[in-house]
Amino acid sequence: MKFTESEIVELKSSTSELKEAIVSLSAMLNKHSKGMVYFGINDVGNVLGQQIGKSTLKDISKAISDWIEPKVYPDIQSKKIQGKDCIVVKVSGHDAVYSARGRYYLRMGEEDKKLSVDELRHLVEKKNNYAYSWGAELSDFSLSKVSVATAKKFVEKGRKAGRIEYAYDSARNVLNKIHLIKGKRLLNAGRALFCEDSGVEVQAAVFAGKDKTTFVDIQSFRGPLFGLIERCEVYAKEHINWRADLSGSTRVEIPEVPVRAMKEAIINSLCHRDFYNPKTNEIAIYRDRIEIYNPGQFPFDHDPDEFIAGHGKSYPRNPLIAEAFYLAKDIERWGSGLRRIKEECDAAGVKVAFEKVSTGFQVTFYRPEGVMDQVVVRKGGQKRWSGLTKKQTIVLEQIEKKPEISRKELAHILGINPSAVQKHIQGLKDKGYMRRIGPDKGGHWEVVKG
Incomplete structure (x- = not known):
C-alpha cells in the first residue's frame, strides 16, 4: 500500500512533529470535518516506524485536548504497517470552527493555510450556512421606506417566471413572504433590495486608455439592488461597440462582448458582495477590457474553475438576497453564474478571466483586438x-x-x-x-x- 498526503491525510515521520500534526488536524477539521495523521511514515510515503512507549498514546491525546479548541475526542491506535510500529490518529467534528494553539488554519491540498481575520469570518459564516450574515441583521428602516414600484415589479417578474404564485397586495405581505421584515423593521437584505436609500453604491467609469489615468465618463449609481442591475446593464451596453450582421434577411446588431454575460457578472457582483466591506462595486471600461469588481472575496478554499466546470457547491454570502434574485429569475440556478458567463463568452469568441483579488473578486472581459478601428453601427443604444x-x-x-x-x-x-x-x-x-x-x-x- 502506498501512503500519500491529501486534504484529509497527513504523514509524519514521528511524534517529534506532534505540534505540526495538531495544526494539520485542526485544518482538516475546518475543511472536511474530519482528518487523519499517521506517525511513523514520512511525507513521501516511506514507512519508517515509530517508537511507542507506555505513555505515547496518552501524551498525544492530552496534547490534542490541550491545543485544539473546541474539544475533540480522537481515536488513537497503534498499528503494524509493513512490519513496523506506527500510530494512527483520527478526529471528526461538525459543530464549530477549530483552532490549534489559538490560531486558525484550513487544509488546502496538502498544506495548512493560516487564516486571516477576513478568511476566518468567512469560514464562520460558511459553517453557519450564512444564517447570521449581514442581510439577516435588522436595519433601522421601516416599511414606509420600501419602494412600492420595486416590490410590484419583483412580484410581476417572479410570476412571469413561474417562481412566485401569489399576486401583489401590499409591500408588507411581499416582504413577509420572503422573510425580509421582522416586526416593524426591515432586515438589511430587505433594505438593500427594495429601498431607494439602499446603502449600496456602484461606481461606473469609462477610461480613455488601458489604465485609470484619463476618464471619459464617470457615474455613481445608488438605489435598490433590482434597479442597480438594470442601470448597470444599461451603462455597460451604452459604452460598448456594436456591429451589424447583414448576412441574413434582417439586420442583426451584435455587441463586442455578450450582453448576457456582462449582466450575469453584474448580478453576481451584487449578490455576492461583502456588505461589511466599505468599498463599492465597480464597472471599469477600458480601451482593451471591461472589469466588473465585487468587494466580496471568492471562497478562499475554492477556485473559480471548480464552478465553471460545474463541480463547485454554491455558498451564497447573502442567501436572502440570492433567494430574491432567484425568485425574480435574475439568478437562473444556484452556483451556475460563472459557468454561464464562460459559455456565453466562448460562444462569442471573447476572452474572459475570473480573478481572486486581495479585496474582492473581479470578472474581466477582453474587448476584441482592433475594436478601435471597427465600424460602429450603434453606440450607447443610439442610432x-x-x-x-x-x-x-x-x-x-x-x-x-x-x-x-x-x-x-x-x-x-x-x-x-x-x-x-x-x-x-x-x-x-x-x-x-x-x-x-x-x-x-x-x-x-x-x-x-x-
Missing part, C-alpha cells in the same frame, strides 16, 4: 453617426462634452499622435459632421450632424 470608425465616434463624443478640447487632448484619449487626430478631424469635417467656430486659438468645435 447616431452610422458608418463612422470608433475613433471618429470618440472624437465627436469628446467634442460634445468639451467643445474647446485640443488636438493634444484628443490624441491622449485616443492613444494616437496629434497628426493622426488631424486626419480624423478633417475626415469628419469633409463629411459634414463637425466644424470649427472661431480661430485655432480661442475658438471651439461644434458637432453639426447626428
